[in-house]
Amino acid sequence: MNPSNLETNLYLVGFMGTGKTTIGRAVAYRLKYQLLDSDHEIERQEDRTVAEIFEDQGENYFRELERKFVDEGHAKTKCVVACGGGLVVQPGMLAKLQKKGVVVCLHASLETILKRTSANRNRPLLHVDDPMERLRVLYAEREPIYRRAGAVILTDNRPTSDIISHVLRVYRREASERAR
Numbered sequence: 803m804n805p806s807n808l809e810t811n812l813y814l815v816g817f818m819g820t821g822k823t824t825i826g827r828a829v830a831y832r833l834k835y836q837l838l839d840s841d842h843e844i845e846r847q848e849d850r851t852v853a854e855i856f857e858d859q860g861e862n863y864f865r866e867l868e869r870k871f872v873d874e875g876h877a878k879t880k881c882v883v884a885c886g887g888g889l890v891v892q893p894g895m896l897a898k899l900q901k902k903g904v905v906v907c908l909h910a911s912l913e914t915i916l917k918r919t920s921a922n923r924n925r926p927l928l929h930v931d932d933p934m935e936r937l938r939v940l941y942a943e944r945e946p947i948y949r950r951a952g953a954v955i956l957t958d959n960r961p962t963s964d965i966i967s968h969v970l971r972v973y974r975r976e977a978s979e980r981a982r
Contacts, residue, residue, distance in 0.1 A: 809879040811903030818887035819918035820908035830882035907951040
């Protein structure tokens, strides 16, 4: 297989706290691609945090920034993009990502997600009295879309190296199929 076939972007999607940025960083390093985290890129462009954007202008404004990022905020090849948890659930966004590259969904249990996100104050959707209940409601809304995203890779209780290897195998297989 020609290495240039593997230049298509990789989009990591899934619920918050599933490891998209952590795994994305390692995968990008191995592929020698650029890592972009959609939330971090939006924060950089807006010069404020996601939480501040939510507070100042609301979720709808933030979702518009995500759409703009997907449409024009990154290179067309050689990127690993760690997508914000809600990015792919917007109407039409999953199809848009699938057109642009390989999509892989990372998954973890709600208990793991709560443990991974509880110390992070930059999670505006979890600034509620009962974060676990909020996770349950959000996940129930989003799960059908995540399941349609592509390969689903479990990140609970697995060595990071195994997750990275699994993502790379899926990416290489699907990028190769796209190139045919």
